[in-house]
Amino acid sequence: MKYFHLIWAALFRRKTRTLLTLVSIAAAFLLFGMLDAVRMSFDQAGKSANGAQRLQTGSKLSFIDTLPQGLGGKIATVPGVKSVAYANWFGGAYQDPHNQVFTFAVSDNYIDQYPEVAVSDDARKAFLNTRTGILVGEKLMEKYHWKIGDQIPLQSNIFPQQNGSKNWEFNIVGVLHPTEQSVSFYGQIILMHWKYFDDAVLKGYNNGQVGWYVTRVNDVNQADQVARAIDAVSANSDHETRTQTEAAATASWMKQLADIGLIVGSIMGAVFFTLLLLTGNTMMQAVRERTSELAVLKTLGFSDRGVLAMVLAESVLLVLLGGVIGIGLATVLIPGVSANSGGMLNLPTVGADSWLLGIALMLAIGVVVGAIPAWRAMRLNIVDALAGR
Amino acid sequence: MTFLFNLLVLVILVVALFVWVQLPWYAVLVLAVLFAAWMALSRRGRQAASVTSVGVSTLRQRLGSSSVVVIGIAGVVGVLVALLAMGEGYSETLRKTGSDDTAIVLRGGSASEVSSVLTRDSILVIEQEPGIAHDKQGKPIASGEIVVAANLPVKHGAPGDEGSVQVRGVDDQAWALRPNVKIIAGRAFQPGMRELVVGQGAQRQFVGLEPGHEVKLGTQTWNVVGVFASGDAYDSEIWGDAGVVAETYRRGSSRTSVFAKLTDAKAMDAFKAALAADPRLQVDVDTTLNYFSKQSEGMSKVMRIMGITVGSIMAIGAIFGALNTMFAAVAARAREIATLRAIGFRGVPVVVAVMLETMLLALLGGLIGGLLAWLIFNGWTASTLATGSTGQLAFTFKVTPELMWEGLKWALAIGFVGGLFPALRAARLPVTTALREL
Numbered sequence: 001m002k003y004f005h006l007i008w009a010a011l012f013r014r015k016t017r018t019l020l021t022l023v024s025i026a027a028a029f030l031l032f033g034m035l036d037a038v039r040m041s042f043d044q045a046g047k048s049a050n051g052a053q054r055l056q057t058g059s060k061l062s063f064i065d066t067l068p069q070g071l072g073g074k075i076a077t078v079p080g081v082k083s084v085a086y087a088n089w090f091g092g093a094y095q096d097p098h099n100q101v102f103t104f105a106v107s108d109n110y111i112d113q114y115p116e117v118a119v120s121d122d123a124r125k126a127f128l129n130t131r132t133g134i135l136v137g138e139k140l141m142e143k144y145h146w147k148i149g150d151q152i153p154l155q156s157n158i159f160p161q162q163n164g165s166k167n168w169e170f171n172i173v174g175v176l177h178p179t180e181q182s183v184s185f186y187g188q189i190i191l192m193h194w195k196y197f198d199d200a201v202l203k204g205y206n207n208g209q210v211g212w213y214v215t216r217v218n219d220v221n222q223a224d225q226v227a228r229a230i231d232a233v234s235a236n237s238d239h240e241t242r243t244q245t246e247a248a249a250t251a252s253w254m255k256q257l258a259d260i261g262l263i264v265g266s267i268m269g270a271v272f273f274t275l276l277l278l279t280g281n282t283m284m285q286a287v288r289e290r291t292s293e294l295a296v297l298k299t300l301g302f303s304d305r306g307v308l309a310m311v312l313a314e315s316v317l318l319v320l321l322g323g324v325i326g327i328g329l330a331t332v333l334i335p336g337v338s339a340n341s342g343g344m345l346n347l348p349t350v351g352a353d354s355w356l357l358g359i360a361l362m363l364a365i366g367v368v369v370g371a372i373p374a375w376r377a378m379r380l381n382i383v384d385a386l387a388g389r
Numbered sequence: 390m391t392f393l394f395n396l397l398v399l400v401i402l403v404v405a406l407f408v409w410v411q412l413p414w415y416a417v418l419v420l421a422v423l424f425a426a427w428m429a430l431s432r433r434g435r436q437a438a439s440v441t442s443v444g445v446s447t448l449r450q451r452l453g454s455s456s457v458v459v460i461g462i463a464g465v466v467g468v469l470v471a472l473l474a475m476g477e478g479y480s481e482t483l484r485k486t487g488s489d490d491t492a493i494v495l496r497g498g499s500a501s502e503v504s505s506v507l508t509r510d511s512i513l514v515i516e517q518e519p520g521i522a523h524d525k526q527g528k529p530i531a532s533g534e535i536v537v538a539a540n541l542p543v544k545h546g547a548p549g550d551e552g553s554v555q556v557r558g559v560d561d562q563a564w565a566l567r568p569n570v571k572i573i574a575g576r577a578f579q580p581g582m583r584e585l586v587v588g589q590g591a592q593r594q595f596v597g598l599e600p601g602h603e604v605k606l607g608t609q610t611w612n613v614v615g616v617f618a619s620g621d622a623y624d625s626e627i628w629g630d631a632g633v634v635a636e637t638y639r640r641g642s643s644r645t646s647v648f649a650k651l652t653d654a655k656a657m658d659a660f661k662a663a664l665a666a667d668p669r670l671q672v673d674v675d676t677t678l679n680y681f682s683k684q685s686e687g688m689s690k691v692m693r694i695m696g697i698t699v700g701s702i703m704a705i706g707a708i709f710g711a712l713n714t715m716f717a718a719v720a721a722r723a724r725e726i727a728t729l730r731a732i733g734f735r736g737v738p739v740v741v742a743v744m745l746e747t748m749l750l751a752l753l754g755g756l757i758g759g760l761l762a763w764l765i766f767n768g769w770t771a772s773t774l775a776t777g778s779t780g781q782l783a784f785t786f787k788v789t790p791e792l793m794w795e796g797l798k799w800a801l802a803i804g805f806v807g808g809l810f811p812a813l814r815a816a817r818l819p820v821t822t823a824l825r826e827l
Binding site: 016017021024027030034035060063097155158166238256266275277282285 | 453454456457460461464465467468471472498499500503504537538539540550551552553606607608638698699702703705706707709710712713714716717771772773774779781
C-alpha cells in the first residue's frame with residue numbers, strides 16, 4: 001500500500017493509452033455482467049427456499065395433456081403433502097390476438113402456495129368473492145395502465161364461452177407483487193378462477209380438467225419420496241402423472257429452450273481471449289518504455305521481487321479498474337434493457353455472485369497479463385538497462 | 390478551434406458509418422474501384438500508395454501490437470457471424486417448411502396448430518372448396534392432421550430427463566403434400582396400425598427412435614418402423630396415422646389443421662374467399678410459407694438483437710484496442726512521418742496511409758473471424774422450443790455469404806474508426822516537434 005501512488009502514477013504515465021485500454025476492458029466486463037445476468041436468470045429460475053417445497057404434477061403424456069380435477073383430493077391424502085392447488089392454461093391475449101398475456105385459471109388456494117408472491121388481504125377477499133375477478137401482475141398493471149376495479153376484455157386463443165365468443169370480460173380485483181427474483185414471472189401474468197372458467201367455457205372444451213397440480217410438502221427433504229407417492233396414485237390409470245420439484249421442472253424447460261451455458265461460455269471465451277491479448281500488449285509496451293525508470297528504481301534499492309510485485313500490481317489495477325467500471329455499467333444498464341424489451345427479457349440485476357466471479361476473473365486476467373512484463377522487469381540488469389542496451 | 394474540428398470529424402464519422410451500413414456490395418465495389426483509380430492515377434494517390442507500402446513493410450516489426458487489431462476484430466466478427474448464423478439457421482428451417490402453393494387451415498383465431506381444433510364435418514367441407522389440386526384418382530390433395538406432444542427421454546441427458554417432441558398424425562395425402570419428405574430407413578407406417586416414422590432430427594435427439602424399437606406415446610406402445618428426412622422443421626417431428634393418434638390422445642374424429650395443395654400459388658385468393666364465404670366454417674387460412682415464417686419471427690428477432698448487442702459491445706472494445714495500437718504505431722513512426730512531411734508530402738497521403746494500414750489489418754481480422762465462424766459453426770446443430778410448436782425444433786447454424794459480408798463490413802467499420810483518429814494525429818503533428826522527438 002505504501003507504493004500505491006507510485007503504481008498509480010506509472011499506470012497513468014501515458015493517459016491516452018491507459019484510458020483506451022480501460023474502455024476496452026470495461027466493454028469486455030460490461031458484456032460479462034450482462035451475459036452472466038442472463039445465465040443466472042436461467043440458472044436460478046425455480047431455485048428458492050419456497051420453490052424447494054413445491055412439487056409440480058403434470059400429465060405423463062405431454063405438457064398439453066390434462067388431468068381430472070378429482071385427482072386433487074387423492075393427492076391431498078398422500079402422506080407428507082401439506083396442500084394441493086391446481087391450474088390450467090387459458091392463453092389470453094389483450095386487444096390484439098398476437099399480443100399474448102399469460103393467463104392461468106387457478107384454484108382458490110393457488111396463491112397460498114406462493115408465499116413469496118405478496119397479495120393484500122383485501123385483494124384475496126375480493127378475489128374469492130368475485131366470480132369474474134382476476135389478480136394481475138404488477139408489471140402488467142403498469143404496462144397497460146390498469147387500475148383495480150377496471151373491467152378488461154381478454155381473448156382466449158383456445159377457449160370459447162358458452163355463447164361461442166372467445167372474448168372474455170374480467171374484473172381486476174387485486175395485484176400480484178412478486179417479492180423474490182425466482183418468482184418475478186408472477187409480475188407479468190393474470191390469474192383467474194378455475195371454477196368460473198370451467199363453468200363458463202363451451203361444453204366439451206374443458207370437462208373439469210386441470211393442467212397441472214402444485215403441491216406443497218411438509219418437509220423439503222421428503223420431497224422426492226412424496227413426488228413418487230403422488231405418481232403412484234395414478235399409476236396404470238389413463239391419466240398417469242409425472243411429478244417433479246419446481247426446480248427440476250423449471251430446469252428441464254430451460255434446458256429445452258436453449259443451452260445457455262454453452263452459448264454464454266463460448267462468447268465469454270472469445271471475449272476474454274481477445275482481452276488478454278489487448279491488455280497484455282499494453283502492459284508490454286508500458287514496461288518496455290519504462291525500462292530505464294525501472295532500472296533507476298532498482299538502483300535506489302528496490303528488490304527484484306519488489307519490482308515484480310509493482311508491475312504485477314499495475315496490471316491487476318488496470319484490469320480491476322476497467323472491470324469494475326464495466327460491471328458497474330452493466331448493473332446500471334440492465335434494468336433499462338429489461339424495461340425496454342417490453343417484458344420479453346426480464347434480467348436480474350448483477351448479483352453478488354456475478355460481482356465475485358467478475359472480480360476473481362479480473363484478478364486472474366491481471367496476473368496472467370502482467371506475468372511476462374513483470375518477469376522481464378524483475379530480470380532487468382541495471383547496467384544494461386541504464387545503458388539503453 | 391480544435392474542439393470544433395474534432396466535433397466535425399465526429400459528425401462526419403457518424404454519417405459515414407450510417408451510410409456504410411446501408412451500402413450494398415456493388416456500391417462498395419464501385420467505391421473500391423474509384424479509390425484504386427485515385428491511388429494509381431493522381432499524384433496524391435501515388436504518394437499515399439508509397440507511404441502505405443512503407444507502413445505495411447514495417448508491419449513485421451510491430452507484429453505483436455498489430456496482431457491485437459487482427460485478433461480483436463476476428464473475435465468480434467467471429468462471435469457476430471456465429472450468433473447471426475444461429476438466427477438465420479432457425480428462420481431458414483421454418484421458412485423452408487412452407488411453400489406458397491400449399492395452404493394451412495386453422496380454426497379462427499388460433500395462433501398455432503396446437504391450439505386449433507377442426508371437426509370432422511368442417512374438414513370434409515374444406516376439402517371440397519375450390520382451388521385445391523386433385524390427384525390422378527380425383528381425390529383432393531388435402532390432409533386433415535392432428536398435432537399433439539409426447540414426452541420422451543433425451544439422449545445425453547441425466548436419467549429421467551425428458552424432452553417434448555411434436556407428434557403429427559397424418560393421412561395418406563400428407564406425402565403428396567410434402568414431396569421433399571423422403572423415407573431414408575425402414576418403411577412408411579401402415580394406416581390403422583400403431584406404427585411411427587420419425588424425423589431424422591428427432592431421432593438424433595431422443596432415445597429409442599430406431600426402426601424396430603418400441604416407444605411409449607400416450608398410454609400406448611408404438612412400433613418405430615422408419616426414419617424420414619425433409620431438411621426442414623418436419624425433421625423434428627414424429628409421424629403416425631391420424632386416426633390412431635387421435636384415438637390415443639382421446640380426440641375422437643377432430644383434427645387440429647388441414648393442409649391443402651393448391652392448383653397454383655394464385656389459387657390462394659379464391660380458396661381464401663371461398664372459405665370466408667362459407668357459413669359452415671369459421672377458419673383462418675394462410676399459405677404455409679407465411680404461417681411458418683410468422684412462427685419464426687419472434688424468436689429470430691430475439692436472436693438477431695442478441696447478436697447485434699453482443700457484437701456492438703465487443704466492437705467498442707475492439708475499436709479502442711485498434712486505436713491504442715495505431716496511436717502507438719503513429720507515435721513510433723512520428724519522426725518518419727515528420728520527415729515525409731518536411732520533404733513535401735501533404736497531409737492527405739499520410740492520413741490515407743495510416744487508415745489504409747488499419748483497414749487492411751481489420752480486413753484480415755474480419756476474414757479470419759468469418760472463416761473461423763464458418764469452420765466451427767456452419768452446420769452446427771442446436772435445438773430450442775419453437776413458438777407454436779409442441780416439441781423441440783432442431784436447426785443448424787447457417788453461415789451464409791450475406792452474413793460473412795455483414796461481418797466484413799463490421800470489420801472494416803471498426804478499422805475505419807480505429808484508424809481515423811491516429812491518422813489525423815499523424816497528419817497534424819507539428820513537423821518541428823515531431824522531428825525533435827527522442
